[in-house]
Structure formats: C-alpha cells, structure tokens
Amino acid sequence: xxxxxxLIVQKALELFNEKGIEYGGMRELAALLNMRVGNITYYFATxxxxxxxxxxxxxxxxxxxxxxxxxxxxxxxLKMYREMFHNQYIYKCLFMSLVHLFTHHKGLVExxxxxxxxxxxxxxxxxxxxxxxxYLKQDADYNINGKIIAHVSLxxxxxxxxxxxxxxxxSTEYVMCHYLNLISDEFLxxxxxxxxxxxxxxxxxxx
Amino acid sequence: xxxxxxLIVQKALELFNEKGIEYGGMRELAALLNMRVGNITYYFATxxxxxxxxxxxxxxxxxxxxxxxxxxxxxxxLKMYREMFHNQYIYKCLFMSLVHLFTHHKGLVExxxxxxxxxxxxxxxxxxxxxxxxYLKQDADYNINGKIIAHVSLxxxxxxxxxxxxxxxxSTEYVMCHYLNLISDEFLxxxxxxxxxxxxxxxxxxx
DNA sequence: AAAAAATTTGGACATTGTCCAAATTCGTAT
DNA sequence: ATACGAATTTGGACAATGTCCAAATTTTTT
Numbered sequence: 001x002x003x004x005x006x007l008i009v010q011k012a013l014e015l016f017n018e019k020g021i022e023y024g025g026m027r028e029l030a031a032l033l034n035m036r037v038g039n040i041t042y043y044f045a046t047x048x049x050x051x052x053x054x055x056x057x058x059x060x061x062x063x064x065x066x067x068x069x070x071x072x073x074x075x076x077x078l079k080m081y082r083e084m085f086h087n088q089y090i091y092k093c094l095f096m097s098l099v100h101l102f103t104h105h106k107g108l109v110e111x112x113x114x115x116x117x118x119x120x121x122x123x124x125x126x127x128x129x130x131x132x133x134x135y136l137k138q139d140a141d142y143n144i145n146g147k148i149i150a151h152v153s154l155x156x157x158x159x160x161x162x163x164x165x166x167x168x169x170x171s172t173e174y175v176m177c178h179y180l181n182l183i184s185d186e187f188l189x190x191x192x193x194x195x196x197x198x199x200x201x202x203x204x205x206x207x
Numbered sequence: 208x209x210x211x212x213x214l215i216v217q218k219a220l221e222l223f224n225e226k227g228i229e230y231g232g233m234r235e236l237a238a239l240l241n242m243r244v245g246n247i248t249y250y251f252a253t254x255x256x257x258x259x260x261x262x263x264x265x266x267x268x269x270x271x272x273x274x275x276x277x278x279x280x281x282x283x284x285l286k287m288y289r290e291m292f293h294n295q296y297i298y299k300c301l302f303m304s305l306v307h308l309f310t311h312h313k314g315l316v317e318x319x320x321x322x323x324x325x326x327x328x329x330x331x332x333x334x335x336x337x338x339x340x341x342y343l344k345q346d347a348d349y350n351i352n353g354k355i356i357a358h359v360s361l362x363x364x365x366x367x368x369x370x371x372x373x374x375x376x377x378s379t380e381y382v383m384c385h386y387l388n389l390i391s392d393e394f395l396x397x398x399x400x401x402x403x404x405x406x407x408x409x410x411x412x413x414x
Numbered sequence: 415a416a417a418a419a420a421t422t423t424g425g426a427c428a429t430t431g432t433c434c435a436a437a438t439t440c441g442t443a444t
Numbered sequence: 445a446t447a448c449g450a451a452t453t454t455g456g457a458c459a460a461t462g463t464c465c466a467a468a469t470t471t472t473t474t
Contacts (some may be wrong), residue, residue, distance in 0.1 A: 018308060022229065026462060039422055047462065096310075099303045102372050103227060116373065147392055151358075154389070157372070160367040165309050165364070166323065180360070184355055188394040233431060236470055254431065
C-alpha cells in the first residue's frame with residue numbers, strides 16, 4: 001500500500017513550519033522526500049492544494065477539540081483554548097502566512113468564513129451559558145459577548161504571529177502560557193467570584 | 208532636478224498596498240513608472256532595500272506622531288493611537304507581511320526591536336503618568352502596565368491583518384473605529400471615573 | 415501473462431528577484 | 445559653447461520559483 005501522499009503532507013508541514021510556506025520550495029520538498037517535483041504535483045496539482053490539505057487537517061483537529069470540552073464553564077472553555085493553541089502550533093506555518101493565504105487562496109476564504117462564524121457562535125453561546133451558570137456577571141451596560149469575542153478572536157488568530165515577531169527567543173511553553181494568560185485577562189473583568197476561581201485554577205494548572 | 212527615487216517609493220507603496228509586497232513585482236512596478244527594472248535597482252539594489260525605505264518612513268511618521276500628543280491623559284494617548292493607526296494604514300503593506308519581513312529581513316529585526324522597546328517604554332511611562340494623574344486606578348493586585356501593554360501591542364500590530372481577514376468588506380473608517388474601541392476596552396477596567404470620561408469623550412469623537 | 419490503471423520521471427515553460435556591461439543623459443569646468 | 449566625467453538608464457543575462465505534460469515505469473486487475 002502506497003502512502004506517498006501522507007509522506008508528502010508530513011514533510012511539507014515540517015518544511016513549511018520551519019521556513020514558511022512561501023520560502024519552502026517544491027524542489028526542496030521533493031529532495032527531502034527523494035522524489036521528483038512532478039511526483040508531488042501528481043498528488044497536489046498546485047502548492048495551494050497542498051496548503052489547502054493542511055488547512056483542512058487543522059480545521060478537523062479544532063472541530064474535534066471543540067467537542068471534548070465543557071464550554072459552559074470558564075475552566076472548560078480555557079482548557080479548550082489551550083488544546084486549540086497546541087493544534088495551531090502544529091500547523092503554525094498557516095498562521096505565519098494568514099494574510100497571504102486569505103488574499104491569494106480564493107477557495108479557502110469561503111471555507112474559513114464558515115469556520116470563523118462557527119467559532120464566534122460557539123464562543124457567543126459559551127458566554128451566554130457562562131452567564132446563566134454564574135461564571136460571568138450580568139451587565140446591562142456593555143455588550144459583553146461582542147467585546148470578549150472581538151478580543152479573544154484577535155489573540156487566538158495572531159498569537160503565533162506576534163510570538164514570532166516578539167518572543168522568538170522564548171520557549172513554546174512560555175509563549176503559549178503568556179497568550180493563554182491574555183485570553184484569561186479578557187474574561188477577568190466580567191467574571192464573578194466563581195468565574196475568577198475557575199480562571200485562577202486554570203492559570204495555576206498551566207504553569 | 209531628478210526625483211526618480213521618490214517616484215519609485217511612492218508607486219511601490221501604491222502597488223504593494225494593493226497587491227501585497229510579495230505579489231507586486233519589480234517588473235510590474237517598473238512598467239507603472241515607465242522605466243526598466245534595472246533602473247529601480249540603481250536606487251534600491253534589492254526589493255528588501257525598497258521595503259526598508261518604507262519601514263524607515265513609517266518609523267519616522269510614528270516618531271513624529273508620538274511627539275504631538277499629551278501622553279499623560281487617556282484622551283491624549285488614545286488620540287495618539289488614532290493617528291498612528293492612520294500612519295500604519297498608509298503603509299499597510301508592511302503589516303500585511305509583518306511575519307515575513309521579520310523572518311527574512313535580517314537587518315530590520317534589530318531596528319524593529321529598538322522601536323518596539325521604545326514604544327513599550329512609552330506606553331509604560333504613559334500608564335504610570337495616568338495613574339499619577341488619576342486616570343487609571345492604583346491596583347496592587349495586578350500588574351496593570353504589563354497587561355495593558357501586552358494587549359494593546361497585539362492590537363496595534365495586528366489590527367490591519369485581522370481587518371483584511373475578517374473585515375475586508377468594511378470601510379477603513381469603520382475598521383479603525385472598531386479597533387480603537389478595542390484599545391479603549393483594554394483601559395476601561397482600570398480607568399477611574401475621570402479616565403472613563405476621557406474614554407467616552409474620545410469614542411464619541413471618533414464616531 | 416497480458417492489459418489497464420496508477421505512479422513516477424525528466425524536462426519544458428513563464429515568471430520572479432538580482433546583476434552588470436554598455437549606452438545615454440546630465441552637470442560642470444574650461 | 446564644448447568637452448569631459450559622473451550620474452542615470454537600458455537591455456539582456458542568470459538562477460530559482462511554481463506549474464505543466466508526454467513518456468517511462470511500476471503496480472494492480474483481468
């Protein structure tokens with residue numbers, strides 16, 4: 001049984017994570033695999049298709065992750081983010097080139113829009129559930145959901161980019177912990193005492 | 208008097224902002240300027256040098272902007288961010304490729320580290336001054352400065368990236384307003400009533 | 415064992431950023 | 445005004461990129 005396709009995907013992920021998608025060449029990838037370039041294009045007609053495969057796998061990993069946590073509690077939600085951060089790091093090359101992928105990967109824009117909508121909806125639902133369950137304060141003055149979603153989405157999508165720019169000399173563990181702290185911060189001002197306990201418990205758990 | 212160099216920089220900025228630095232070619236740029244590629248390389252030996260010129264100009268614009276506002280008040284600080292956002296938008300191509308520039312533009316890493324340090328220091332000083340002046344609460348429990356700096360830095364550097372990914376159909380004004388709101392949010396939990404008034408005044412001013 | 419299908423090869427193509435010797439234009443001193 | 449030297453512009457070459465394809469090879473099916 002041939003598993004050339006799988007070998008290509010794995011080596012591509014290694015190469016792209018190390019050098020960036022745009023700077024890891026098809027010929028270099030082929031050389032690492034002891035094959036000719038045309039052989040890769042047999043499985044993936046274009047480099048974009050190869051990248052698309054990586055995006056699909058990340059999306060699948062994140063979908064699974066979302067299922068495994070209790071999103072009606074702050075601790076559960078934060079734990080989910082921790083696992084999603086790990087997923088994202090495995091496919092970090094995608095986040096190193098997020099803007100490029102969006103502006104030049106026509107097909108994926110539609111796909112990602114759906115994913116993004118789902119994710120925001122999931123977070124919105126979680127916020128509501130956490131208010132009902134007494135983790136977050138009810139507050140008529142502010143659109144809590146909207147604010148939290150906006151802040152958390154930005155962190156979740158660009159923490160890898162910023163870590164490359166600003167924390168390139170720090171360990172992966174340190175960096176993840178830093179940004180999980182930032183996400184926790186976003187909930188803190190709106191957390192009840194019960195919610196604050198959840199956050200503290202989570203933060204001590206990850207350090 | 209020849210100003211070929213200036214013409215090149217201006218057209219390059221136009222082209223790169225529209226198509227992205229990596230997708231705006233030297234030949235395309237030359238064609239727009241009715242000149243030959245080699246003529247561009249006479250003034251900028253490499254494409255990186257041309258990009259470096261753009262980075263220098265942005266840095267200079269931001270340095271000037273920082274000088275023109277009273278950073279000891281919340282309103283002054285937020286107004287400074289508004290102007291910096293405009294500066295960044297003028298050079299938006301740089302933010303579309305921030306990660307790439309960092310990983311492949313050796314010389315600029317050192318330069319940006321200095322700029323980043325300055326900016327964080329400026330924000331730290333501003334926070335201290337705003338505490339002294341009664342805009343921000345004194346709070347022994349939290350490292351206010353550190354938190355605010357971390358959150359605001361992330362927004363300030365990646366709002367353009369996210370806007371391309373998520374708000375590509377919205378107007379520039381709308382997007383800027385949105386992210387200035389997010390920055391304001393970061394100060395809100397730590398603001399005194401005096402500080403809150405400043406924030407509200409700023410937010411009504413920009414809408 | 416033969417035929418068909420799947421896979422792999424090797425090289426072509428247009429495009430990219432970079433580079434350089436020759437041609438041209440420009441400013442200045444005579 | 446003219447001639448010289450410096451600054452600028454040209455046109456083409458180079459290696460590297462992603463893409464593409466007909467032919468050769470291997471694997472599977474009949």
